[in-house]
Amino acid sequence: MTLPSPPPTTEPAMKIRVSGLKAWFGTHEVLKGIDLPIPAREVTAIIGPSGCGKSTFIRCLNRMHELVTGARSEGQVLLDDTDVYAPEVDPVLLRRRVGMVFQKPNPFPSMSIRENVLAGLRLTKRMGGRKPAEVCEKALRQAALWDEVKDKLDKPGTSLSGGQQQRLCIARTLAVDPEVVLMDEPCSALDPIATARIEDLLHDLRRDYTIIIVTHNLQQATRVSNRTGFFLQGELVEFDLTDKIFTSPQDRRTEDYITGKFG
Amino acid sequence: MSAPAPEVALPAVAARTRAQRASGPGERVIELGLAACSAVSIVVTVGIVLVLVFEAAEFFRAVPLTKFFGDTEWTPLFKDNQHFGIWPLVMGTLVTSAIAMAVALPFGLLAAIYLSEYAAPRTRRMLKPALELLAGVPTIVYGYFALTVLTPFLQQFIPGLAGGNMLSPGIVMGILIIPMVSSLAEDAIYAVPDSLREGALGLGAGKLPTILRVVVPSAWSGIAAAMTLAVSRAIGETMIVAIAAGNQAKFTTDPREPAETMTAYIVNISKGDIPNGTLEYRTIFAVGLVLFAMTLTMNLITYRLSRRLRAQSRA
Amino acid sequence: MKPGPPPIDISGRREGVWFERGFVWVCRVAIVLPLVTLVWLLGGVIARGLGRIDLGFLLDAPSQLDATTGGIWPALMGSLWLIVITAAVSLPVGVGAALYLEEYGKRTRLGTVVEIAIANLAGVPSIIYGMLGLGLFVRWMALGETVIAGALTLALLVLPVVIMSSREALRTVKDSLREAALGLGATRWQTTRHVVLPMAIPGILTGAILAISRAIGETAPLVVVGAVAFILYAPDGLDAEYTALPMQIFQWTSNPRREFLTNAAAGIVVLMFTLFLLNSIAILLRNRFQKRMY
Ligand SMILES: Nc1ncnc2c1ncn2[C@@H]1O[C@H](COP(=O)(O)OP(=O)(O)O)[C@@H](O)[C@H]1O
Ligand SMILES: [Mg+2]
Secondary structure (H helix, E strand, O other): OOOOOOOOOOOOOEEEEEEEEEEEEOOEEEEEEEEEEEEOOOEEEEEOOOOOOHHHHHHHHOOOHHHOOOEEEEEEEEEOOEEOOOOOOOHHHHHHHEEEEOOOOOOOOOOEHHHHHHHHHHHOOOOOOOOHHHHHHHHHHHOOOHHHHOOOOOOEHHHOOHHHHHHHHHHHHHHOOOOEEEEEOOOOOOOHHHHHHHHHHHHHHOOOOEEEEEOOOHHHHHHHOOEEEEEEOOEEEEEEEHHHHHHOOOOHHHHHHHOOOOO | OOOOHHHHHHHHHHHHHHHOOOOHHHHHHHHHHHHHHHHHHHHHHHHHHHHHHHHHHHHHHHOOHHHHHOOOOEOOOOOOOOOEOOHHHHHHHHHHHHHHHHHHHHHHHHHHHHHHHHOOHHHHHHHHHHHHHHHHOOHHHHHHHHHHHHHHHHHOOOOOOOOOOOHHHHHHHHHHHHHHHHHHHHHHHHOOOHHHHHHHHHOOOOHHHHHHHHHHHHOHHHHHHHHHHHHHHHHHOOHHHHHHOEOOOOOOOOOOOOEOOHHHHHHHHHHOOOOOOOHHHHHHHHHHHHHHHHHHHHHHHHHHHHHHHHHHHHO | OOOOOOOOOOOOOOOOHHHHHHHHHHHHHHHHHHHHHHHHHHHHHHHHHHHHOOHHHHHOOEOOOOOOOEOOHHHHHHHHHHHHHHHHHHHHHHHHHHHHHHHHOOOOHHHHHHHHHHHHHOOOOHHHHHHHHHHHHHHHOOOOOOHHHHHHHHHHHHHHHHHHHHHHHHHOOOHHHHHHHHHOOOOHHHHHHHHHHHHHHHHHHHHHHHHHHHHHHOOHHHHHOOOOOOOOOOOOOOOOOOOOHHHHHHHHHOOOOOOHHHHHHHHHHHHHHHHHHHHHHHHHHHHHHHHHOO
């Protein structure tokens, strides 16, 4: 059930270009110089054994990494053509263009389902003239949650099941209209059925969004992504079309990993 | 970071304990002794209720509840024209407590937000104990301050502020309560999982909207518990109001006026020469019972709220 | 393709930045202002009272006539009597209760009820303890308005504090140590006595000192159980009349003759200095304790 990959001859436009990215927690160097171009409107999967720096990597892309005390980073991350680490860049504004879905669903417990979806726009004072009901319905439909919750929009977000909560978080992220969506193992806390729903969702979303998904589930990477990067101990070992990575990896370590020799 | 002590300490213990194996009945006696110590708390609780109810019952035999709760004059010491309406005392308590909360709540909450979300670790380590100092000053000292420093100071700006008034002790009580509010609220804010902060920041929200609209609402039950506990503390606070509030049982809401709180009334009767066993003397138990009921209510609400907080943070 | 507004300029200005800066300054003021008040209070008291303190102030009985002579000797001695007895009563009982709750009574019926009682007692106003002391010790046990009645009242008042801080200290002892001792065949009490208590003692003492500080500053319950406002002699036994330092300060503060306020200020300086000493000891103890932890 692999995807039809984009035609390999035409190089797609790049949404994000990462070069020489290093990251530390205190003195512990977690990323050791990553170079990675991320094409627009594709799903890019990041795989690798636990602790290799996958989360750190995508958290560097929307500058969430620096929120951890003692954490820092170095190198270049170009979003379109702006370096997101340039001194004049406001990371808060950056995160409106590069949204994030987390490993554990984290709906805001003090808010209803509706308020959760609208939270991004309200917290950033960007409701403008938009109609709350429309924004809410659109985002929930995009996240394939509308039919399940349309009759209980005023219930707390935390009253939903785990899979629904995660889709609510996706809806919340989509509602602010980002260009890039980062997903850090979004299905790891979910059961297979909920996982399948979110994977279906990704197929639809990549028409409009550039998606980077971290996953420890290799099948998931083959199912949802166009390209895959394999990380090992803070380095990018290999990056290529997903088909190629899983059928004819160039690096010995990639092969070992995808054949289950370690990790 | 390992634990070297067991290796050092335990052989000695083992030798001793092996020598004393036959201590069965002794064990039981000790356990009973310790249980008795802990039961003292129950005895004290029951004792408080019994003493208050017992003496207050004597009072209510002479003064019916309708007069106690249906009258707005409190003149138990007048030879003639005796009135036993509790409301002036309740009003004094409520007004001073409200002023205290109006001070302690904003200051305590802002301090909690600053300490938990903005202050650098070093600043926090310095400021937190400094704030705690405020709670360590005896209330008699605050009373002196309210009477001799704050009231004259405020009189410069507030015309008509009486020498004994509700405003000044109310403010000082608020200052005393700030650390209680701030440290409990800080605990509650601290208990909000980081994943919620990250969720909001990940949507492109600034730090302050994240704090005010996601973090603080999520900490609501803990913050509410801090508030109810603070109210209970303000209601029961005694020396500050006994010294600086003027000790006149007036039924008024004007904070510039003198008043008498329930606690101050009890102090004033106790330090005077009213003979034991008289009706006037028994008034303090009736007042004490009302005071106890009010603080108990607040404490029960606090207990409920903090249980909910604990249940939440476990989830 | 997704139609939509042009992308946000991430180098641009964001709403609310100035508001946040203003807010943080308001927060800083909210912390500093109460501390300034504290400095104002202490500074004022020292300025007014320090000059009044000399050997005579510490060692003489108070004078009702002349504010410039007399001192706090009976009050100092009264406070000393009170806290020694308070400590002697509340410490064993409080630590015993804490031991029961932490080492024996987890999940027993008694333990649960005691937990609730303590949580409730911690929130009871101190003046209510005074009324308990009046009903229980002064009247029912007929101890009268004596040192022992006052001290027992204070002991009940600080009991929840002692219990809670002792439990805190007992909880810092790792369960693995208890299990190791029990595994060696020690009984519950032997484990408690020889393994748990020695490790928790510094923490318990720190809490005890803080409880004592609380007792020293208490005034309201003493008024109710009949500490006298004016007395010329130090107590000479458990059944003596007594006053205490905060009582003496109260009496001077509420004296209509303003010149006695100087004496009140001087008394406050002595009281605050005592509390400062006690707290310094508690902090030293805690620091040594923490250094010994691994
Ligand atoms: N908050 C943190 N503080 C210190 N070290 C961290 C922190 N988070 C992660 N690390 C370390 O950084 C490395 C990479 O972590 P992470 O990016 O989370 O890996 P992955 O997501 O691939 O499992 C790991 O060795 C981890 O121990
Ligand atoms: Mg991870």
